[in-house]
Amino acid sequence: MTNVRKVLTVFGTRPEAIKLFPLVHALAADERFESRTCVSGQHRGMLDQVLEIAGIVPGHDLDLMQPDQTLDALTANLLTGIGRVLDAERPDWVVVQGDTATAMAGALAAYYRKIPVAHVEAGLRSGNIHHPWPEEVNRKIVGAFAALHFAPTETAAEALRRENVAPETIHVTGNTVIDALHWVTAKIEREPALAAGLADLERRFAGKRIIGMTSHRRENFGDGMEGIASAVRRLAERDDVAVIFPVHLNPNVRAVMNERLAGLDNVALIEPLDYPHFARLLAISTLMLTDSGGVQEEAPALGKPVLVMRETTERPEGIAAGTARLVGTDADRIVAEANRLLDDPHAYEAMAKAHNPFGDGRATARIVDLMAAR
Structure with a gap:
């Protein structure tokens, strides 16, 4: 198939893995994409648990977790480590999720190489750079230059518009965490032993x-x-x-x-x-x-x-x-x-009984189609 896009999905923590594994699955199954993954190991054991249950074997594992690691040391190691992976893979797109140090450094490393970034769960803002810390600044950094912003809600999309992000790059998709929860709930129904502990x-x-x-x-x-x-x-x-x-x-x-x-x-x-x-x-x-x-x-x-x-x-x-x-x-x-x-x-x-505003379980499909249309 012509015009296959090579996508590198970068993540490193348990929450990122949960919110990205439905997308990793979907990209791998879609002939419009060549899907690769890079994990930083920012969270080690908790990350590995999600990779195992989701059946994902990363193409690159930086294994950067160290005890009592400072944020600046972690960021430096992430930036150079992910940079080496980008130089080896030369992807058409880099996908990051949320607001971790891995997401920020992965996006920044891509930006330094003029590789477009797709930001899953874009536009979350508390309005206070110290709460949550350092996540609020991490996501604002990614939001400054991502080429596609997948906002989980209209509120998140509006936050991006207020920051003068180009409206045509912002798309309300719902949150992939709901997709993941539906997936794992169905898996537990089929295999009750998975949650018998x-x-x-x-x-x-x-x-x-x-x-x-x-x-x-x-x-x-x-x-x-x-x-x-x-x-x-x-x-x-x-x-x-x-x-x-x-x-x-x-x-x-x-x-x-x-x-x-x-x-x-x-x-x-x-x-x-x-x-x-x-x-x-x-x-x-x-x-x-x-x-x-x-x-x-x-x-x-x-x-x-x-x-x-x-x-x-x-x-x-x-x-x-x-x-x-x-x-x-x-x-x-x-x-x-x-x-x-x-x-x-x-x-x-x-x-x-209040309505859940965070999505309907179809965010992943929307994201894949939006990326394919670029």
């Missing part, structure tokens, strides 16, 4: 309402983590509630949570979950406490209210739709908002 906890907490939890944001390190831990400790005093908390590997998270929450009967501090088990945690939870971006999109797809433990969010659509609520890291407010959802059925139903 939570069965013991499900039995242990039978009859209790489960609060699922994630926390890892850099801007919450220190006092923020202390506030979050205090809130969880207080919520666990309820005899009708249990908290399942896959604890992030970062020592700034683990040290606080292990000190404050270890040994509580109603709290399960567990290792990070692979993607099928995380989808299962979403399914069995009554509500989610999180400072993650992706959970704000995924949980509403399953009708689960989200309390966002941050001061700002680059996903205001969820707040506006009523699927999510900003609660910050103040323990009193987290506890009050969680108790409101647990004790007021009307408040719970209003959030659980």
